[in-house]
Amino acid sequence: MGRIPCCEKENVKRGQWTPEEDNKLASYIAQHGTRNWRLIPKNAGLQRCGKSCRLRWTNYLRPDLKHGQFSDAEEHIIVKFHSVLGNRWSLIAAQLPGRTDNDVKNYWNTKLKKKLSGMGIDPVTHKPFSHLMAEITTTLNPPQVSHLAEAALGCFKDEMLHLLTKKRVDLNQINFSSPNHNHNPNNFNQTVDNEAGKMKLDYGNGIMKLWDMGNGFSYGSSSSSFGNDERNEGSASPAVAAWRGHGGIRTSVAETAAVEEEERRKLKGEVMEQEEIGSEGGRGDGMMMRRQHDQHQQHAFNVDNDLWDLQADDLINHMV
DNA sequence: AACGGGTGCAACCGCGAATCC
DNA sequence: GGGATTCGCGGTTGCACCCGT
Known part of the structure; x- marks a missing residue:
C-alpha cells in the first residue's frame, strides 16, 4: 500500500514551465490566493499537478523573490x-x-x-579537516585509528583532489607552529617537517602523534596508503598539499573548538x-x-x- | 565545428508533519 | 480518534548552457 499520488500522472504535464503557464498561474493566484494547491491547476486551466504549481510559485513566480x-x-x-x-x-x-x-x-x-x-x-x-583527523586520533584506540581515518580520508579525497588541482598551496607561506600552548590533552600543536613529509601533533604532555603525509599517515607502526599515488616531481600530492595547507589553518584545535x-x-x-x-x-x-x-x-x-x-x-x- | 565534461538551476520525488473531515 | 488529504521539506535528477580540447 503506497502513498496516494498527489495527482493522476497521465494527464499532467511535467518539465519546464512555459511563459503562458506562468502567466496563468500567476494571474490566478493574484486573484484567488494560494488556498488549495490541488484545485489551483484545475481552476487556472493548467495541466499540472498542485505540487508542481506550488513549487513553481514558491521558487520562481512569487513577486517578492x-x-x-x-x-x-x-x-x-x-x-x-x-x-x-x-x-x-x-x-x-x-x-x-x-x-x-x-x-x-x-x-x-x-x-x-x-x-x-x-x-x-x-x-x-x-571544522578544518585537520581538526577532524586529530579528533580521530584522540578518541579512538590506535588499532582503530588507521582504518577509520583512512575511510574518512577516502570521503574527503575526491573533493580535495578536485579542488586542490585548482590551488597549489605554497608550503613556505604557511606557519604551522602555534604560539599558544597549554596542557589540555585535546589541545596540541601541529608542526610539519617538510623534508621528512611528516606532520607532528604535539599534545604538550609527552604524547606525540605522527602523520606521514608523503607516504600515508601513520599512527605508531600502522600506516595507510593515502596519498601515495598523486605525487609529482618532489612537490606534495594534491591530497598531501591539502594536509599541509589546512595544517596551517589552525594550530590550536581545542581552543578553536571552544570558540566555535x-x-x-x-x-x-x-x-x-x-x-x-x-x-x-x-x-x-x-x-x-x-x-x-x-x-x-x-x-x-x-x-x-x-x-x-x-x-x-x-x-x-x-x-x- | 564537433564533442565531452563541468556547472548551475529548475523541477521532481518521497517522506513526515499538519490539517481536515 | 483515525483515516484521508494537503503541505512543506530535503534530497536527487534532468537538462540547458558554457568552456576547453
Missing part, C-alpha cells in the same frame, strides 16, 4: 547558519529575504560546499528565539535576527576568518 547572484553578506549568513542548523534550508532561507530554500540549497551545493572544502574546511562539520562551540550556542539560541517569535505571529521581516547576524558577521564562518579573505580567484591555479 530576489533573482540573481548571492551577495557576500548572504553567503556569510548561509555558511554561518548552516554551521548551526545543518541542511535545514527553509530555516536558513528564512534569514534571507527573497531567497527560497531551493535557492539556498542549490547555492550551497554548487558553490559554498566546494569553497569550504577548498579552504580545508569540512562543509558538514565546519560558544558561537554555535549563541546562534542556536538566536534561531530558537526567532522560531518562537515566528510562532507567535511576530516573525515579520526578521529584522531583529538580521541585526544580530550583522553583529556576528565578523565571525561568520566560525573558523579563522582569514580563511575567508581568500578571493574566489585565489582558488584558480593555472599551473596544475
